[in-house]
Amino acid sequence: MAAxxxxxxxxYRLLTRDLxxxxxxxxxxxxxxFEEFEGIKITDWSKWEDxxxxxMDAYWKYQAEKERKLYAIFDAFAQNxxxxxxxxxxxxxxxxxxxxxxxxxxxxxxxGFAHTGRQFGGVGARVACQMQxxxxxxxxxxxxxxxxxxxxxxxxxxxxxxxxxxxxxxxxPKSFFNDARAAGPFEFMVAIGFSFEYVLTNLLFVPFxxxxxxxxxxxxxxxxxxxxxxxxxxxxxxLEVIKFLLEQHEDNVPIVQRWIDxxxxxxxxxxxxxxxxxxxxxxxxxxxxxEAWEVYFEEAGGxxxxxxxxxxxxxxxxxxxxxxxxxHVSHQAWWTFYTHGHAAGFHTWIPTDEELDWLSEKYPxxxxxxxxxxxxxAKEMEAKGERFYTKALPQLCTTCQIPMLFTEMDDPTQxxxxxxxxxxxRYHFCSDGCKDIFDDEPEKFxxxxxxxxxxxxxxxxxxxxxDILRDYxxxxxxxxxxxxxxxxxEERWKKWKxxx
Amino acid sequence: xxxxxxxxxxxxxxxxxxxxxxxxxxLRQGVWLPFACGHGTCATCKCQxxxxxxxxxxxxxxxxxxMERDEGKVLACCAMPESDLVIEADIDVDPDFAGYPVRDFVxxxxxxxxxxxxxxxxxxxxxxxxxxxxxxxxNLRIPGVEGTRAFSIANKPSDSRAxxxxxxxxxxxxxxxxxxxxxxxxxxxxVSGPYGQFFVRKSDEQGAIxxxxxxxxxxPQSMILDMLEEGDKREIYLFQGARNVAELYNRELFEALDQxxxxxxxxxxxxxxxxxxxxxxxxxxxxxxxxxxxxxxFSGHKAYLCGPPPxxxxxxxxxxxxxxxxxxxxxxxxxxxxxxxxxxxxxxxFKRI
Numbered sequence: 001m002a003a004x005x006x007x008x009x010x011x012y013r014l015l016t017r018d019l020x021x022x023x024x025x026x027x028x029x030x031x032x033x034f035e036e037f038e039g040i041k042i043t044d045w046s047k048w049e050d051x052x053x054x055x056m057d058a059y060w061k062y063q064a065e066k067e068r069k070l071y072a073i074f075d076a077f078a079q080n081x082x083x084x085x086x087x088x089x090x091x092x093x094x095x096x097x098x099x100x101x102x103x104x105x106x107x108x109x110x111x112g113f114a115h116t117g118r119q120f121g122g123v124g125a126r127v128a129c130q131m132q133x134x135x136x137x138x139x140x141x142x143x144x145x146x147x148x149x150x151x152x153x154x155x156x157x158x159x160x161x162x163x164x165x166x167x168x169x170x171x172x173p174k175s176f177f178n179d180a181r182a183a184g185p186f187e188f189m190v191a192i193g194f195s196f197e198y199v200l201t202n203l204l205f206v207p208f209x210x211x212x213x214x215x216x217x218x219x220x221x222x223x224x225x226x227x228x229x230x231x232x233x234x235x236x237x238x239l240e241v242i243k244f245l246l247e248q249h250e251d252n253v254p255i256v257q258r259w260i261d262x263x264x265x266x267x268x269x270x271x272x273x274x275x276x277x278x279x280x281x282x283x284x285x286x287x288x289x290x291e292a293w294e295v296y297f298e299e300a301g302g303x304x305x306x307x308x309x310x311x312x313x314x315x316x317x318x319x320x321x322x323x324x325x326x327x328h329v330s331h332q333a334w335w336t337f338y339t340h341g342h343a344a345g346f347h348t349w350i351p352t353d354e355e356l357d358w359l360s361e362k363y364p365x366x367x368x369x370x371x372x373x374x375x376x377x378a379k380e381m382e383a384k385g386e387r388f389y390t391k392a393l394p395q396l397c398t399t400c401q402i403p404m405l406f407t408e409m410d411d412p413t414q415x416x417x418x419x420x421x422x423x424x425x426r427y428h429f430c431s432d433g434c435k436d437i438f439d440d441e442p443e444k445f446x447x448x449x450x451x452x453x454x455x456x457x458x459x460x461x462x463x464x465x466x467d468i469l470r471d472y473x474x475x476x477x478x479x480x481x482x483x484x485x486x487x488x489x490e491e492r493w494k495k496w497k498x499x500x
Numbered sequence: 501x502x503x504x505x506x507x508x509x510x511x512x513x514x515x516x517x518x519x520x521x522x523x524x525x526x527l528r529q530g531v532w533l534p535f536a537c538g539h540g541t542c543a544t545c546k547c548q549x550x551x552x553x554x555x556x557x558x559x560x561x562x563x564x565x566x567m568e569r570d571e572g573k574v575l576a577c578c579a580m581p582e583s584d585l586v587i588e589a590d591i592d593v594d595p596d597f598a599g600y601p602v603r604d605f606v607x608x609x610x611x612x613x614x615x616x617x618x619x620x621x622x623x624x625x626x627x628x629x630x631x632x633x634x635x636x637x638x639n640l641r642i643p644g645v646e647g648t649r650a651f652s653i654a655n656k657p658s659d660s661r662a663x664x665x666x667x668x669x670x671x672x673x674x675x676x677x678x679x680x681x682x683x684x685x686x687x688x689x690x691v692s693g694p695y696g697q698f699f700v701r702k703s704d705e706q707g708a709i710x711x712x713x714x715x716x717x718x719x720p721q722s723m724i725l726d727m728l729e730e731g732d733k734r735e736i737y738l739f740q741g742a743r744n745v746a747e748l749y750n751r752e753l754f755e756a757l758d759q760x761x762x763x764x765x766x767x768x769x770x771x772x773x774x775x776x777x778x779x780x781x782x783x784x785x786x787x788x789x790x791x792x793x794x795x796x797x798f799s800g801h802k803a804y805l806c807g808p809p810p811x812x813x814x815x816x817x818x819x820x821x822x823x824x825x826x827x828x829x830x831x832x833x834x835x836x837x838x839x840x841x842x843x844x845x846x847x848x849x850f851k852r853i
Binding site: 231250 | 821
C-alpha cells in the first residue's frame, strides 16, 4: 500500500506554528484570569477540535478576493444609480434600521471576539476567535460602505453610530451585545457564537437578504453573500464551543443550559425587529416572518436540539411561548413603531390594501381578528387628517429594553406585564423569560440604561420629545422621522421617477 | 445514469445520480463530509477534485473563489459529477484503518444453520484469501435482486478463506427472503469486500464495550474473537440484545468465552422473554443493561454499536448521557430498505452519529 497522504488536519498542524506556550515562570491562572470564574470546568484543552482549518495566509488571500468582488459590485451599483432600481423608497427604511441597529452589533462582535479569544487557555479557541473577530470588523466596514451610497439620496442614515448609542429603540440591540460582552468568555461564546450565530443569524441573513434581492438592492444582497461566506466558520465555531463545553465536564451542562435559556429568549426578543422588517418594511415580500421562523428556527433548531438532547440539554425554556409568538410579534412591533413614528429615525406607514390582504392570508388565525381592525382604524383617522402619534413615552422592559408591546400569548388583547422587587425597588418586564433573566442576575440588570428612564431623569436634554430627538439623538426632526407620506424621501423619489 | 465518486483520504466510494450533488449522495450513503449551509454560500464542504469532471452548480462566488475554481476546488453541496470522480475532502483517516483493498470473490455455500427463528448463519468457502478487519462487511450479489446487499462478516480475519454471515429475514425483503428460502449448500454467489469503517481501534487502550442487537452480533463476534485470539488484555464487554431466549443466538459461544477469559464479560438482555423460558438474566433493552452494568458512567471506554437504527440511537443517547462522546463511539447501522423512508432534518452537531 502506498504511503498515506497527509490529510488537511495534519497539513494544518504542520503548516501552522503551535501558538501555545508553557507558563514556566508565570502563573497560568493569572494569564487567563476569566477562565474559571463562571464555574465552567475545562479538563483538557487538547480535546478542542479546530472547527475550520484556515491558515492566516490563506485567510488573507480569500478575504482579499471577496473584497475585490464586493467593491466592484458596490462601484457598479453606484455608477448605475442603483438607488433608482429599488422597489419603493419604503424599502430604504429597513436599511436605516439595519445600519443603526445591526451593523454596530457587528462592531461589538469584533470587540467581543477579540476580548474573548484572549481569555481562552486553549490555542485552538483563541485562533478561531481571532479570525471571527477580524471577520466581524470586515462586516461592519462592508455594510457601512454598501449603505453609504444610500446616504447620498435618503435621510436617516447620516449618524448611525451616534444614534446606536442613544436612540431609545436602538438600546435594544446595543444592550443585548453589552450584556454578552460583559459576561464571562464562555457565556459570550454560548450567547453570540452559538445561540446567535448558529441559530438566529440565519433568520437575518437568509430571508432578509433574499428580501433585498426581491427589492432590487444588489449592494445589500452582495454584502450579504460576502458575509454569509464567513458565517459558516462562525457557525462551526459556535457548534464546537457547545460540544466542547458539554463534553469537558458534566458540571458544565446545567450552566450551559441556563445560558441557552437566557440567550435564546434574548435572541428571539431581539429578532422582533427583523420580524417587522420582513412583514411590513419589504415592499416585495419573500416569505412571512412566521414562515421564516418555521423553516429556520423550528425545523433547523428542532433538529439541533434533538441532537443536543443526547448531552442532556433540553429545548430552551419558554419554547412553547416562542412558538406562539411567531403569529403576533411582527404586528405588535410595527404598530408600536407606527404610533411612535414621530420619535423614530426612519419612516413608518400604514400597509397598503394589498399588503393587508397578504398579511391576512399569511396569518389567517390572528391578523384579521386582532391586527387588521387597528389598521383599518388608522386608515380612517389618516383620511380625516388625524394621523395618530402617541403622546406618551413607553414603559420599557428592564431586561430586553423593548417597550411593553408584547401581549399574553393566550390573550392577545392583554399586554403582558411582569415585575420583580429587588432591594426595595420594583422592576418591570415584558415576559416571564425576561423576568427570569433579571432574577438570575439582578445586580447586572439593575444597571440597565433604560432610555425612557434616562429621559425622565433629565439625562437626555429636553424637556420636550422634539428637543431630545434634535439635540440628543441628532435626528433631523421633520425629515428623518414621521410618516413616509409627505416625507422628503418620498418627494425626492417622486421627482426622480417623474410622478406627481 | 450514475457516477462513482471516490472520497479520499478514506477511499469511501459513493454512487451519485445524474443531477444529484456529491454531498447529498454522500450523506445518504453514510459517508460524512463536513457541511453547514447546504446551498453553496458557506464553503464548509469545499473539496479538491483530483480526477474527473464536475459541474460546479450554484456555488456562490464568495464561497468558492475564482482561484479555487482554477485549482479544481468544488463545493460538495452544489457540485454534480459529470464523470467518475476522485475528490479529497477535509476528513480524517483513522490510524487504525488498514485499508485492505476491495476485491471480488466467489463464495461457495458450505453450511446453513438456523441460529434463531429469524436468523440464519450462512458459511461460504471463498475462492481466495480475503484480507479484512474484524467488523467490516461484504456486498453480496443475490440472484434476481437488483444491486447488492451488505452483510457484516462474523468470522475472524484469521479464517481468511471462510466467510460467515448472519442473515435476519426482513419482512418483504427480496434479498433476505431468497437467502432464507432458496439458497442451498453448494450454491455459489459473487462477493465483494471488505468495506466499511467499523473496526476495533486497537491503538486505543481503553476498555471496549460492544452493544449488539439482533443479527448485529455478527461484527462484534468477529471483533471479539479476533481480540481474544490475539491475547488482547483490555477489558471487553459484550451486551447482546434480543427479544427472547430463542432469538438470543450464539449464547453458548459467548458464555464459554466469558468462562475462559477473565477480561471478557458477556451480558445478554432480553426485552420480551417468554414465560416458559425462565429467563433470569437482564430484562429490558440492551442499552438499559449497559446503563445498569456501568451505573451510567461510560467514560474511559470505547464503544462499538452494531444493529438496527433504533437500538443504535438508544445506545448513543445512553452512552452520551453517561459521558462517552462521539470520538469514542463507533457504529454500524443495519439499514433495511424500509429505514431510508423517513428523511429527517439533520443538524451539523455530530459528524458520524
